[in-house]
Amino acid sequence: MHVLSRTLIDLYDAAEDVAPNEYPAVVMAVMHRLISFDGALLGCGLDAMEHARIFHRSPLLPSDYAKVYRSDPLACRLRLGLRVPVTCECRRFYVARECAEVKRFYQRHRIARVLLFGDPPAGRLPRRWVALYRGVDAGFTRNERARMEEVWPHVSRGLTANRRRHLERHVARRAGAASALMNRSGMLEAQDTDFRALLAADRLDVADGVMPERVRQCWRAGSTYVGEHLQISLQECGEFIVCTAVPLGCAVKLTPAERIVANLFASGLNHRQISERLGVSQNTARSHIAHAYAKLDVHDKAALANTLALDPSRVKTGRTE
Template identity: 25%
Template sequence: MIQHPAGPAVGETSRELRLAASVSRLLLPLYRLALHEPIGAFERQVLGLLREFIDFDSAWLGCSTLTPGGPSLHSSQTLDTAPDFVAEWEQCKADDPLVALAAGPGGHAGHAGHAVALCVRHAPLPAPMRILCARQRIRHVLCGAQVALPARRATHLSLYRAPGRRPYAERDVRLMACVIGHLDAALDHNRQCRLRAMRAVHDTAAVPQAAALADAWGRILHADASFLAQLQQAWPGWHGPALPEPLRLRLQPGTGGHLANARIRLSWEPEGDLLLVRASPPAPGDLLAPRELAVARLFGSGLSHKEVARRLGIAPTTVRHHLRQAYAKLEVSDKGALASRLLG
């Protein structure tokens, strides 16, 4: 097994100069792509870009939190792996030593990262991992990881070669070690750019919006301060890091949706392997049925119960019923507060 910490050794040899040139050529487009590409497209292009510098058959880029039971995955991007690869890995992830090996002792937070290369045939891997590699036709693995402490949040990249291919060389390991910290930073930058782009679109809207990125299980990865403040106002007992339970229960992988109560309106949509979640003050139309909204608007404009009833062709008792519903849903108690809430 080949293992290297980040960075070339001291002393500029021709080999080290070639390595430095490779790192430079890889990093320049990496950060440029992070500025503009959607999250999923950026991650796919990262893997395609790496293939120009390191030869591999398939690849897996993931972000997770390291736990005693193995990495708890937040996002995942594969290239040329079998469709069941990640699902099969989930069944034996507690036996996967590669992220811990690549991260080095203690995670090395703040350093450029660690990398390892190994041959599945000769490395002391647990039996479940050997079975996984055999089923997925993986013989050689090059893995890099960057771990942020104390949260143990990890970015990990594994490049695979099939049986019959040559092992990874020392140059590949050193290149991975140099690049993985930058890749972690570029992924973070790309996600922050997506949030900023969303804010730019909605800054001119009548209703201001805040945003966050969460994984499919509702764990918040990036968020505006105003987004967190709105959640705490809507659910006073909530402290994170996962989204409030009423929202988490509505999440479905790969689909969008919305949820509103008297204090907040939330909507979400897929963004790569993650979810882009938006928060804003609720509009009356989010909370009231169409007839309730029509009654409330007429009554709030100054009409009496009877005048509203005549206007809509319904009984005054029905008007009062709809108003009771509107008062409760909008959390108001008088006509003035109702009018103010409707004007928003």
Template identity: 35%
Template sequence: MVTIYSAWTRKEAETDPNESQGADRIQGVAMKAFASTLADLHYASQHASPHEFSAEAVRLLRKWIEFDGGVLGTGYAEGKMEDALGIADAHIYNRSPDILTDYPDVSASDPLTQSFMSGLCEPLLCSCPSYYAARNLAALEKYARRHDINELMLFGAPPQERLGARWFVAYRGDNRPFSGQDANYLHAFWLNLSIAMDANRSRLLEEIFPEQGDRAVALINWRGILIAADPLFQRLLQLEWPGHRQPRLPAPLWECAVTNAGYQGKRIEVRFSRQRGQLMCHAREALILPKLTPSESRVAALFSAGMSHKEVAQHLGVSQFTVRNHLKSSYSKLGLHDKAELARYMVAQAPAGLQAPYRETERAGG
């Protein structure tokens, strides 16, 4: 059966108010030791590579929970109903890599996966073969037996908008079920592990790109999944693909990454490089002025600098109708919607001082 325990309960034998003060002291020592483990976890997040950090996190958790196998993973929703869990990256402890290779065949039909995708408030515990057998889920029962998964404990965060899933699942090959105390430790450990995972990935970006300012870089794994990304990188993706919500790169961008070709889009430019064995994306807003004709560029520069349609027409010696047509064409080419957006792009991408002389000339000629 599947059992969900409260994260903050303790076994009655450990919390009986009539127990001796000696038991209280033992519990206090255990709490201090657990706090020390969490401190070691956060230290590792600042000093280990992502792979080393995952291994260290599992090692630290094994001090408090006995298990003979496990997976610390990240992933994403996939399938027509987005009810299956795709695995982006994972650290496997004491199990064959086939445990991940075989998983896509059973993911969509797994009630445990569906519970995880809906969101878990507490760790989920399960005696897998009997649970699957009772529900006539033969493929899942076979999967559990093949990979020596008799008892399972799962906790983590499901996929969210623009954020991938992350989880830890512990296995036991024998018949000893995980306990409520095991669930307590996993819940408390996970709250810190999730934060430490973010810190570990962010530190890697900081080490590779220590420069300050408007940095827009991202760390990508071999499946095109964002492992870590600057906020500006995320915003630039939304400029190019407003409806994109997945933690993986949009398909056109990933195709360029695979071939190591730069991406030149309508709104952004992206180049790729390898740093310390990691695939890095460097994004910036696309240079927009070359996309306009010389006449459109002149009209856009004057209009964004503050001139009215009439003033631009007088300055260039054309009709207001021509000015409006050029602006309409510019908005369409650049994917902009109003004068304020046009002004921001022109100021950001034109050489310093380009627009002021237009205005000064207009005043001088006026």
């Protein structure tokens, strides 16, 4: 069997069975069969270099590069999008440019040659990329660049399939819910088809493949995000965070008192009758009803009754003790 064909079979087979934190090592082993290199950096997203995976080099390399990559012309080219793999002879390339800090980075980590490629800007999210390193002056050949161009789309698809498989295994499916797998830099590496639309209902934009900051703040605080129309639970799962978005029912949006008053009002009672039944003032009853209207985005009693009737979390009302 052709080497490339056998390599791709192994890549996709491993995507089904290997844990997500171990799969990048499989990817690098597969690529090493086709291209010779002595170090690599595999990333997801362009603004979280410190979270990129390093292979066969100092573990300090990602954090060191995070300090200088915005000044690196290679990173700028990656951000704009690469149609073909790019190679670089570091010594000659950076001498001709005002990039002293970047030059020192490559010297400190003994990187003489780089082969860089990644997902196109218009491609599926998230954007993944890889930098292969050589510590010797022997350059990457035209054939090796061609192999990179041929194998990379399969690598990216394999990573996505691996993350989706992990998501399927670790999420208990619920009607109306949608889930995503977020890495520790906030990139969404896999998501259900409805996840983006569900978050849009709460004006949370994930079009760039990054979880909004207010949701990430909840994750860092160890809490659940609760918005106007949905809540997102954030559960640690190895190197990733499983994000499960669930639409809020009326019972969650309203306080217990608001829920009881709203149900009584929708059933036909007026302010005075609610006041007498619950032992509260009419002004309190009016206030609870006004809050229920605002929280449920309704404007009359008929709409309120319809919204409450359709809510699966609806509870029966009765006289308070």
